[in-house]
Amino acid sequence: MLEDPYKKWVIENLEKPGKSQTGLAKALGLHPSAINKVVSGKRQLKSHEVAGAAAYFGEAAPGGEEVKPSSAKWVPARKVGIVAAGLFREVDEFDQSEPEEITVPRDENFPNARQLTFEVEGDSMNELRPRPILPGDTVVATAYEDIAHRVVLRDGMVVVVQRTRDAGHMREWSVKQIEIYEDRTEFHPRSSNPKHKPIVVQRQFDADDGVAVEVIGVVRMVLNTMPGF
Template identity: 70%
Template sequence: MLEDPYKKWVISNLEKPGKSQTGLAKALGLHPSAINRVVSGMRQLKSHEVAGAVAYFGEDPPLTEVMQNTGGLTEGIVAGKVEAGTFREVDEFDQSERQRVAIPRDELFPNARQLLFDCSGDSMNDLKPRPILQGDRLVCLAYDDVEHLLELKSGMVVVVERTRDSGHFREWSVKQLELYPDRAEFHPRSTNPKHKPIVIRQDHEADDGVTVKVIALVRRVMNEMPGFS
């Protein structure tokens, strides 16, 4: 597992008078258990959380070797499955560690987290120039880490999260973005007519209890050839 480059910095600052895991969690808007997981190496600080930690500690983090490295391998976090039309119950108390795998570092965004999603279903089997098929693994950038660097544009392929019932149920799906002056449309590219686009209007307040947001930008698609198992 690739260690969080901020872990030692966090631990050393938490040892200072007046600093605590509870205080840091409150400053970042997190449950104290999340900070405990950072300290124990089971969770990494996100980029916006690092900024909050700097404000709480009053000290900038060191420029680490990991942060300077722009080549070679990094770790990807296996986030889960993308499947259009399937809402799964969210366990907010699940603190199990996600699987991590070694993948090439993204040359354009070397410090962004890379999330891996496994594709199920046929909602993108007609994407051009290359379809996304069942069994494909999507290599994505965590949108939280790059939204200040990269503007969303029409044609981007994104992972969209829809939640309902106050966030208790979640759907992750992959869509192609189309932007218009008054709305954003997230389109399936499928030969199956049951898959419909998600349309978000700028002046529209959802009244059906469903929220929609982009959580990742698809950068690469991987698959393994059969016959080796």
């Protein structure tokens, strides 16, 4: 493998105060081991990751005058996992596998924000209007962390909600629709199945049952592949 032309640039910028491999990995939506591989020369930064790294470092990449918004009509989206209401899964903190990606249409409003995809399990959104989200669908979401400074959560938004418990060792991802009230925010399923209940968060996103609640993505598209013959 040819040496990554950005390797030296990455190493130098990681030595700056406040910068770290973990921070860079989070900014790029990667496992920290991927950045370690870049630093050790075992992996090259992909073109879209260079722009993300430049934004994290606050410095243009070598050979580029400035970080420019993406103009591509299609962009890579990281396959994050499965959204399934009511199902907490154990978090694998030692998973060092490279994240899978698919290609999706660019978010015209936020061209440099990360795109995330989730596979849908269960019937918790099978009565969403105007279009239900069904088992087997793939939801495409814009990473909320990347747009939180520009987007205020509001009534009717469909989002991917993360709930964690047991000090973060167990995690649930689910799709919900937001209802905002003066003293609370509610994340509602839209389902024909009465077992699915809303998540109610009083005032700030502070759960009172030992469960942490966080919006991690704003759903902007639902994909479905027809079964083959």
